[in-house]
Amino acid sequence: MNCLDRERLFNYAHRLLGEQQAAQVRTHLGECSQCREAVNHYERLDAVLQEWKPQEPSAWFDARVRQAVEAQEARRAARGFWGLGWVRGLALASLGVLVIAGVAWLTHRHRSVSTPSTLATQQPPQTTAAQAPAEVAKLNPRAVTPRQTEKPRMPATELQSAGVSPSEDEDARALDDYDLVADFDVLSELPKKGARVAN
């Protein structure tokens, strides 16, 4: 008699077969001692394996688990907002960089735009250095510096009639560096032709 395959016998012993297949195996087992022994071994194997008793947890196992859980909760509470670690850290760092870059850009833009416009607003057309130097100087001393102001020049004929040579005109320009140009009275203080200028 041909024996049944082992897997079928195993499935029979583990009650994995349908009723019809199980009935066929039962019939065969009644006639085949080898297959009967194999099924008997599978069933005994179950009983033998039960002899392996599980390890008991140590007396401090529960306490260790509780301690680990509490430690984890404490870490979580301590982290607070930073609980998501690097994700939040990266997001905040990016935000910080954006804010700093934005502030720097706005500051730079404000400076480059506001400087000339300020001068324009503080230097109305009717208050040129020639007309009201004192007022302009009061408002904005830098606005009436010699290099930025339209300087009145004494015509050469007038200079000659006043006894001032062209070189003395240069002296008059030099005076611009010391004081307001618009103050024409200072010209009267200039030395006469031929006189030495005291240092």
Added chain:
Amino acid sequence: MAMESDLELMLRVRAGDAASFETLLRRYRLPLVGFFHRMVRDRALAEDLAQEAFLRIYRARERYQPEARFTTWLYRIATNLALNAIRDRKDEVPEPASEDLDRGPAFERFVDPKPTAEQKLLEGDRQRLIRQAVESLPANQRAAVILHKYQEADYRQIAQILSVSESAVKSLLFRAYETLRLRLEPLLREGQI
């Protein structure tokens, strides 16, 4: 008072009830430590892994979805931990378990095809031989047998835990039990006349 189901307890844990976690811990400490001990042999490591499994369950409580049985989820976590631990120790030289140190090579004597009368074993020896036979199985077969035999998981549950099909579990278990039958044959013959 009726015993609360694992599902009810876990839903309470998810809602922040620490007492329900304590109940689950008491309910599953013995089976879980036993599962790890059978899987990795080392007692200290078994407790460390069981602790880690409980910790992972607690950590994942807010994401818990009662779609499968609690034990399926529990043993899925546990099996992954155990298989990782076995894989990590693969290159290490295996140390004999403490209970093996003073008893000699009983397993070699046991697998002798011609057992003698002197090989009648004490109960402790029988347990040791059974353990050695199970430990000699490949890790996935060992996990399937331990889940099936000692954790009372059915085929469907084992399939979910190991992320394989049910037919794959049947095949896995057949090969494992066939190996065990051959290795433990002398014990299986003992009761026969």
